[in-house]
Amino acid sequence: MNFKRLIPFGLTLVLAVLLAGHAPAGTGQSALAAADAVIAGEGCTSILVGRDASVDGSVMTTHTCDCGTCDWTWRHVPAADHKTGSTRTVYHISQYKTWPPAEGLKWDLYKKDLAGLEIPQVAHTYAYHHGMFGYMNEKQVSIGESTIGCQRKMQNSTPAAKLDLSMLTLLGIERAATAREAIQVMGSLAEKYGYGFHDDGEMLAVADAKEAWIFEIMPVGPLWTPESGKPGAVWAAERVPDDEVSVCPNESRIGEIDLANKDVFMASPNVVSLAVEMGYYDPKSGKPFSFKRAYSPVEGSAMSTNGRIQRLWRFFDLVAPSKKFKPETPNMDLPFSVKPDKKISVQDVMAMTRDRSYGTPFDPVQGIRGGPFKNPNYYRGTRVIDHGLAEYSTVTQSRAGFPDPIGGIVWIAFGSQDTSCYMPLYAGMTEIPKSFMVGDHWTFSRDSVRWAFDYADFHVQVAYSEAIKDVQAAQAKYETELVQRTPEIDQQALALYKKKPAKAAEFLTGFAINNATTVTNAWWKLGDDLLVKYNRLYLYNAEKRGFSRGQPATPDWWKKAARAFDILMEPDKK
Amino acid sequence: MTKRIPLGLAAVAALGLAFLVAGQQALPKVGLPILTTSAGQSTDVTTLNIVLEDAGIAYDYCDVPTPEMVADGVGLGGRESGPGFHVESTTDLAKSPAGTPYKAVIFAIGASLKGMGASGLTLDSEEARLKKVIEFCKQKKIFVMAVHIGGESKRGPAGSDNERMIDAVAPLADYLVVTKDSNKDGRFTKLAAAKKIPLTEIEYALGLVDIVKQVFQ
Numbered sequence: 001m002n003f004k005r006l007i008p009f010g011l012t013l014v015l016a017v018l019l020a021g022h023a024p025a026g027t028g029q030s031a032l033a034a035a036d037a038v039i040a041g042e043g044c045t046s047i048l049v050g051r052d053a054s055v056d057g058s059v060m061t062t063h064t065c066d067c068g069t070c071d072w073t074w075r076h077v078p079a080a081d082h083k084t085g086s087t088r089t090v091y092h093i094s095q096y097k098t099w100p101p102a103e104g105l106k107w108d109l110y111k112k113d114l115a116g117l118e119i120p121q122v123a124h125t126y127a128y129h130h131g132m133f134g135y136m137n138e139k140q141v142s143i144g145e146s147t148i149g150c151q152r153k154m155q156n157s158t159p160a161a162k163l164d165l166s167m168l169t170l171l172g173i174e175r176a177a178t179a180r181e182a183i184q185v186m187g188s189l190a191e192k193y194g195y196g197f198h199d200d201g202e203m204l205a206v207a208d209a210k211e212a213w214i215f216e217i218m219p220v221g222p223l224w225t226p227e228s229g230k231p232g233a234v235w236a237a238e239r240v241p242d243d244e245v246s247v248c249p250n251e252s253r254i255g256e257i258d259l260a261n262k263d264v265f266m267a268s269p270n271v272v273s274l275a276v277e278m279g280y281y282d283p284k285s286g287k288p289f290s291f292k293r294a295y296s297p298v299e300g301s302a303m304s305t306n307g308r309i310q311r312l313w314r315f316f317d318l319v320a321p322s323k324k325f326k327p328e329t330p331n332m333d334l335p336f337s338v339k340p341d342k343k344i345s346v347q348d349v350m351a352m353t354r355d356r357s358y359g360t361p362f363d364p365v366q367g368i369r370g371g372p373f374k375n376p377n378y379y380r381g382t383r384v385i386d387h388g389l390a391e392y393s394t395v396t397q398s399r400a401g402f403p404d405p406i407g408g409i410v411w412i413a414f415g416s417q418d419t420s421c422y423m424p425l426y427a428g429m430t431e432i433p434k435s436f437m438v439g440d441h442w443t444f445s446r447d448s449v450r451w452a453f454d455y456a457d458f459h460v461q462v463a464y465s466e467a468i469k470d471v472q473a474a475q476a477k478y479e480t481e482l483v484q485r486t487p488e489i490d491q492q493a494l495a496l497y498k499k500k501p502a503k504a505a506e507f508l509t510g511f512a513i514n515n516a517t518t519v520t521n522a523w524w525k526l527g528d529d530l531l532v533k534y535n536r537l538y539l540y541n542a543e544k545r546g547f548s549r550g551q552p553a554t555p556d557w558w559k560k561a562a563r564a565f566d567i568l569m570e571p572d573k574k
Numbered sequence: 575m576t577k578r579i580p581l582g583l584a585a586v587a588a589l590g591l592a593f594l595v596a597g598q599q600a601l602p603k604v605g606l607p608i609l610t611t612s613a614g615q616s617t618d619v620t621t622l623n624i625v626l627e628d629a630g631i632a633y634d635y636c637d638v639p640t641p642e643m644v645a646d647g648v649g650l651g652g653r654e655s656g657p658g659f660h661v662e663s664t665t666d667l668a669k670s671p672a673g674t675p676y677k678a679v680i681f682a683i684g685a686s687l688k689g690m691g692a693s694g695l696t697l698d699s700e701e702a703r704l705k706k707v708i709e710f711c712k713q714k715k716i717f718v719m720a721v722h723i724g725g726e727s728k729r730g731p732a733g734s735d736n737e738r739m740i741d742a743v744a745p746l747a748d749y750l751v752v753t754k755d756s757n758k759d760g761r762f763t764k765l766a767a768a769k770k771i772p773l774t775e776i777e778y779a780l781g782l783v784d785i786v787k788q789v790f791q
Contacts, residue, residue, distance in 0.1 A: 092727050096688050113727055116755065153624055157617040158779045159725025159755055197727070222621035223628060223780045 043067060045249045045311055045385050046144035046205045047352055048212040048337075051400065052243035055343045058397040059212050061205035062353055063144035064417065065132055065391040071098050071106040072131065072391035072414060072450045074436040076429065077174065079127040079138065087118035093166035094198045095132055101443050117162040117193060125174040129410060129425050129432060133166055133204075134173030135394055136427050140408035141176050142207045142396035143169050146248040148216060150201030150296050151280060154234075156219035161196035161232060163189060168217075169204065179208040183215050183266055187235045191268055194232030195219050201296050203248045209400040209407055212240040213266075214253050214336075218295055220274060234274045236267040236291045238336065245319050245344060246337035249311035249385070252292035253336055267291075292332060302327035307362035307382030314357050314385070319344065327361060346397055346411070347483055353393050354417040355385040372558040375464035376418075388416045392450070395422060404428070405505055406493045409486075412436070415453035419460050419471050421479045421523065423516045424486075426493075426508040428501075433516040449516065452523040459530035462537060463552040467530055474526050478519045601788050602749050602772060604717045605677040607648050607670040608790060610635045612682050613704050614739035615689030618724045619682040625782045627664070631790050634676070635662040638693050638703065641710035648674040658693045678717035678790070679707070681743045684724040685735035697735055704742040712746070719789070720747035722756040723779045729756065745769050751776060751785055 049060035065072070092113040099109050128137035136142045145165070163171075168186045176182035183206055196219030204215045217235040224232050238254045240246045246253065257265045275281035275294040283289075292298075302310035312334055316325045319340040357363055362382040364370065369379035377388045392414045399407035405428020413420035425432060439448025446452075460467040489511060497504035533540055539550040610626065610633050612619035619637065626633050636643060636650055637660045643650050648665050649672035655661050681704075690700055711718050720743045722728065730736045744750060744765055750773045752762045757775060766773035776782055 116726065152620065153627075155617065155620055155624075158621055158723055159727060159753065160778050222624055223778075223783065225778045225780055 043250060043389075044146045045247065045353070046146040046203065047315065047349060048144070048205045048207065048214065048240045048246045048248075049344050049349060050212055050240050050242040050244050050337075051210060053245050053340055053344055055345045056399070057401065058346065058399050059142075059207045059209060060344070060346065060349050060398075061142050061144035061207045061212060061396045062349060062394060063133070063135070063146075063205070064353055064385065064387075064393045065145075066387055066389040067096070067391055068389040069098070069441055070096055070132065070391050071440065073106060073438060073440075074129060074131045074412070074432055075107045076129050076432045077127060077170075078430065080125050082121040082123060082125065084123070086121040088121040088171070090115040090117040090119060090162055090171075090193070091167055092197055093164050093170075095164075095166060096198075098440055101438070101440055101445070105438065107437075115162045115167070115197075116159070119189070119193065122175050126177070127430075128170075128173045129427075129429070130170060130173070131392060131394075131412075133169040136396055136408050136410040136425070137173045137176070138404055138408070138427050139177040140209045140398040140404045140427055141173055141179060141182050142205075142398050142408065142410065143173060143182070144205035144394065144396065145169070146203045146205075146250055147199075148201045148203045148248065148250055148252045148296050150218040151278070153278060154218050154221050154295065155200045156194065156196030156222045156224060156232075157198070158222045159197065160222075160225055161194035161219055163193050163195050163233075164197050165199040165202045165204075165217075168195070172206075177208075179206045179211050179213050180266070182206050183213060183237045186215070187217065187233070187237075187266070187268055190217060190233035190235065191231035192226075194224060194226060196233075201252065203253065205248065206237070207396065207398050209398040209404075211242075212246075213237050214240065214246060214248060216252055216254050216291065216296075220270070221278070231268050231270045231274075234268050234270055234295065236271055237265065239264045240337050241339075244337040244339050247312065247315040249309070249315070249383075251298045251309065251312060251331055252296035254291040255293070255332075255336060256288045256290050298331050301330045302362065304328070304330075307357075310357065310360075310362045310382060311385055314355065314360065314362070315352070317360075318352060318355065346395060347480065349395050350411070350413075350417075350422050350479070353385060353395065353413075356418070357382065357384045368558070368561045370464070372554045373463045373465045373552065375461060377461065377464075386417045388418075390416055393417050393420070393422075402490065402494065403497050403501070403504075405501065406490060406497060406508065413453075414450040416457050418468065419457040420453045421475055421519050422483075423512070423519050424482070425512055428493075428505045429509040429512055430505050431509055431513070433513050433520075435516070435520055446524070449520050452520045452527070455527035456523045456530060459527050459534065462530075462534045466539075466552045467534055470526065470530060470533070474522060478522055482515065601774070601785070602717070603791060604719075604789055606632065606790060607665045607674055607676055608633050608678045608680060609639065609644060609650075609676045610680045610682070611639050611707075612637055612684070612689070613720070613743045614683060614685035614700060614736065615693055615695065616682070616684030616686040616724060616728060617689070618684040618721075618728065621723055621779050622680060622682040622721060622782075623662075625779060626786060629783045629787045629790075631786055632664045632666050633680075634665050636660070638695065639679075639707060640703065641706050644676060644679065644707060644710055644716070645714075646673065647676060648672050675714070676716055678719055679711055680719045680721065681747070683720055683722045683736075683739050683743055684728040685739045687735065697738060701738060701742050704739075708743065708746045717749070718743075718747045719749045719751070720744050721750075721782065722752040722762065723776075723782065725753055725755040726758055729759075729761075744771075747771055749789070750774070751782060753778065753781075 043066045045064045047062040051059045092115045126137045172182040172186040175185045201218045206213045215237040236254050280294040302313040312331050313327045320338045322341050356376045364376040364379045365374040395411040397409045408427025409424045411422040413422045435449035493504045648670050
């Protein structure tokens, strides 16, 4: 590269982009430099909506299961009664471990990884749907997740820690009829049997039809032993006010805690003492104890990290723009929750899971980042909510006023949220679509729902700004219309429930499986249609079948930027 | 028969006591400075480092050292952490200035595809790297200690990721420490007997604290 020319022609390049009106002021070089930033340990985003913050009284949680190479398959586990004295086997479940399909499926094979622990079984376990975690049980208890990390010395990957996060959520959701119960079950089991092994600091959004809670749990270090008599985990939980919303974007959210206020806070008995013992909190400092500052501090702001940790600010700015949150505010100083400017619908929440921070200083397609077709997947220097890495995303609704099997819904979108379609699974369903139960990243399969969405997504990448419109048209038909039909489905199920609950379960199971089949087939066809329409980066009109074929319009600013880049890269003339 | 049981028990107890005593006597003594590293890039090396900190033993750490880095001694030639490469030094430079040759390298054995991926390694390249580092240690008479504290879940069938890491390091170690549930199949016991390597079994990682206090004085 000719470095002597770098400054003047770098300015030329910036000028060319500015002239084209596509480079927002105030970002410039610092944002460009962030292209090389290493984004590590950042995964899922989880949103929580209190019942009085939603348009229909739903309590909502989300989970964008952002991994990229994890298992995406789901299972339904039926309710069961258990004999007195029976035990529950505990398994080590790695969020990342997968098996080739020829060997079998994760939710069969994980049972080979015994944790070496049998715990007393409860008399009755509830039915539930699960993927990477337990998501919704027949009592409308729902869960979302986000990894938050913890102080290094707290990590405990030794076998003394018997419980990983996935296993903990399965135990919580099969044993709990309320969110509070689920938190107590998970917290107390982790204290007794040790938490960690595959996981460290984690946040769970735990909700029921009345309340939404943020539950954060961490290991207590690798030197813990069950014989020590000390808790094998440290945890705290804070209730999201009913008329507010909150989010966890891979950062601890619980600050100061008032354990006297049992309506809002819960915690393990060592919540403060462990921090003192490990040197993370000094009671003599005169400062109040803060869970996040002690156990999982995050430095910086959206702006100071060039957008690496911008999701927290972005969420609050999305839901409460009137409060004018500033991206320069350190993340740890942003509030736990906020009252939204307007009440939130399930479609609003789905849209939030698809957010790409367009129009903000962290816009992934600003300037030339997205190429001529504004593809947000080219530039990953900023971490947006829809990062294109999701195995699947969930939006749960727990709805008071309905019997639990009808009130609880977990909406699932497989693959990247922007090109996917949310499909409902009701809490009362007795089975789930077979295509939800199979598939993996390394073997294409037309039997797997996920590949239908990846197939369409793949063909969107060619000319994103054009093809995404085709996807959005399909989403309007198969997602928006279904959301609008939900009250009708509810009433049909309710009428059947009043006659015989099993009839309602049968109806909801059939409805959701049929819908999933319809949507999956539609996305396979969408992928076919996109392949034809944008084949070889031309535009084919399948209806007209004409000889002439257009090309997706390449914007002038892109041509100018290409010319500017040529000048920048020109060899130095001696 | 009734007499044989107490006699048998007494014999077992005596043998156990003898083993314990022998085990205590057999604990090697090694000086400082030391380098810790991973064989397989699992998080068990973090546990090892925390154990050393708890024991008050200073160390240098590198996740993927090469023979050249080990040869550079304390401070690893001033190398700094970067993407896929992590170094850390708590070594007391007043006692062991930069460049002081290491007296021991401790390997925490445990394979993690995620960890190897983050370091840009494959199983084959990790094996090759370990082989070179251990060969260098043998040439320079640097004490090689290997620990397996990940338990049964960090084991597997012959030829699996974890077993390949064990194969690469354990038979060449000068001292082995393993948790009991890492050694349920007796593999480390057999290996130690065959290669005449001192072996200590511990219940939990916590047990390693006292051992390193005794070994690294």
